[in-house]
Amino acid sequence: MSSASLSLSRDDRPILIAALFILVILVAGTVYTFARFGSAPLLSPTYLLQQLQIGAFLGIVAAGMMMVILIAQIDLSVPWTLAAAAMMATSIGGPLAIPVGLGIGLLVGLINGIGVAYLRVPSMIFTLGVNAVMRGLMVAHTGGYAPQTAATDLMRMLAGDRTLGIPNALFVWAAVSVLVTIVLQRTALGRYVYAIGNKEAAAYLAGVDTRRITVICFVLCGVAAALAGVLLAGYSTKAYQGMGDAYLLPSIAAVVIGGTNILGGRGRYLGTLIGVVLIVLLNSVLSIMDMPEAGRQVIYGLVIIFMLLVYGRGERVTS
C-alpha cells in the first residue's frame, strides 16, 4: 500500500482520492435510499445520465475556469458572461444564435485578458468589474425582466435531446474535455500555460509571450462560459436573469477539488472532470435526502475543506 501511494505522482493522488470519495457518496446515498424508499435510483443508468446532463454545464464552465486558474489567475466574470451569451443568443435567434453567443464569450475573454495581461490589473478585481458591466448591459437590455425570447431548435437539440439514449450535452462536454486535454498535454500552448503558472518571469525569460498566452486563456474561459450559457438556455428553452450565478463558486471548487493548485502551474484535466462529477453527485444525493439549503451549504463547505485537508495542503514556508 505504501509503495503504491509512493509511486503515485503528486498530481494523481488527488484524482484517486476524489474518485474514491465519489464511490463513498454513491454507496452512502444508495444505503440511504434503500433504507428509506427501498430502491436504489443512484445506481440506475437513466438517473445517472440525467444528473450528468445537468452536470455538463458545470463541467464546461469548469474546463474554462481551469485554463485561467492554471496560469494563477481567476475569472469572476463567468456568471454574467454565461447569462449574456444565453440572452444574446436567444434574442438574435436563427442560425446565428450560437455563433453570436460564443462571440460574446470571446469578446469578454479578450477584454479580461487585455486588462489582466497588458494593464496588469489583478484578475480578481478586473473580472469582477467586467462582470458588473456585463450585468449592467444585460439588465439594461432586458429591462430587468426575464427575456421573452426562446432558444433556437439547434440549442434545444444540443442541450436537451438524446442520441442513442445518451444526452447530447454529454457529447458536447466530452468534446470540450478532449480539446482541453489535447491542448494541455500535447501542444506548446499547454506547456506555456503550466510554465506561466509556475513562474511567469521565468517563462518570459525563456521566450514565451506570456501576455499573449494569458489573453488566450481568458478567451478560452470566456468562450467556455458562453458555450455553457447557450446550452443552458437550450436546456431550459429560454434565458433568465442570474442564470450563471450558480456556476461561479462550484466551478472553482470543482477545479480545486480535482487537485489543481489555486496558485497555478499544477493540475490535470482529469481531476477537474472528477471534481465536477463529485459536486454533481453530492448535490443530487443531498436533494434526494431532502436536505434544506442550510444543510447543503454547510455540507458543501465541509466537503471542500475535508478534501483539501486530505491532499491539498501547501508546503510550509521556510525560506
Added chain:
Amino acid sequence: MLDDVAIRFRQNIGIVTAVLLFAVLYLLYNFAHPKGFSSAVLVQNGDEIFALAMLAMAQTVPVLASGLDLSVGAVMTMVGCFASYLLTGVADGTPLHLEIFGLHLGLGTFPGGVSGILLGIAVCLAIGTLAGFINGCIVVYGRIQPIIATLATGAVYIGIALFLRPTPGGKIDEDLNWAMTNSLGDFAATVHIFDDGAASWFAPVAWIPVPFVLLILIALLVWVPFRRSVLGRAVYAVGSAEGAAYMSGLPIDRAKIAAFTLAGFFAGCGGLFLAIQTSSGNADIPQAGAYTLNSIASVVIGGTSLLGGTGSAIGSIFGAMVLRVISFFFRIFDIAPLLQPLFEGLILLAAVSIGALGVLRVKNTLELFR
C-alpha cells in the same frame, strides 16, 4: 524634512488618491443635493456606509498578509442572523431553542433589558471573531490557500445563517435601532446621558452621526493599536515576503491567525450594525456575495495592493466610501436604476485601469512579473 514628506506622500499615493477622490465626490454630492450639508443627509449616508466600511476593513487585514477572505460577507450575514435573536430587547428575556433533525432542545432564556442587549452585542461580536479565528486556523494549520479555505468556510457560515433564518425575520430593540442609526444627539436622548443630549457643551457635536463616531472609534481603538503591535507589523512582513519574515523570526503563524481573526471581528461589527439598521436578520446569499466582492473593490480603491504588504485599513474605509458615494449620485441625478450596475462596473474598471496606467512607463518588462 521636505524629502521625508515627499517620500511619505509617494508611499501613500493610493490612500491619498482615495481620500481626495472621496472629498471631491462628496462635496459635489452635497452641492447637488437639495438638502446638502445637513445632519439628516449625513446620518443617512453614515448608515449606508457603515457596514461596507467595516467589511472593507475586514478584507484589508488578510489582504495585507497576502491572503484573501471570501467569507467576510458570510460572517456578516451570520452575525446579523444571531443578532436578530439576541438583541430583541424584550424585558423578560428571549427564550432560545434549537430544532435539529426533529429534536427540540431548550437553550434557556437569553436575558433581556439593557444588560441583555449589551451581552447580546458582546456575544455577536464574539461569534464573528470566532468565525475569523476558525478561518485563520484552517489557513495556518490546515495549510489550505486562504481564497479557497474561506470560500468553503463562507458556505458553512451562510448555511448556519440560513439555518437560523430560513426566511427574513426576527426583531431588534427599537431604542437600540434608533440610538445607533441617528445623530449623537438622538443617541444621548435615547440612553439618557448629558441631560438627554441637551447639555450646552454637547450641542456643537450633537449633529455628528453615530455610525461615523463608531467607525472612527473602531479605527482608532482596534486598527491603529493592532497595526503598531508586533503582530500587526508581522502581518505586513508576511504580506511582502513570507520567507524573509520567517527567517527573521517573526511569528508568522500567529500573525496570519490574527489577521483572519481581526477580519472576523470587523465583519461581525458590520453584520451587527446591518441587523440593527434593518431591525431584522436575513440570510440573503446574493447580498453576502455582493458585500464580499464590494469589500475587495474597496480595498483596491483604498490603495491596498492585493499582493499584500502595503496599504492600510483606513484607506479601505475611504475606498468603501468612494464606492457608496458613487451610488448616492444615482439618486441625485435620477439615473435609471436599470443602468446603475452598468455605471458601477464601468467606474470600477476605469478606476483600476487608470491606476494601472503606470505599467506603460515600466522600461524593464521583468518588473511586471512580481
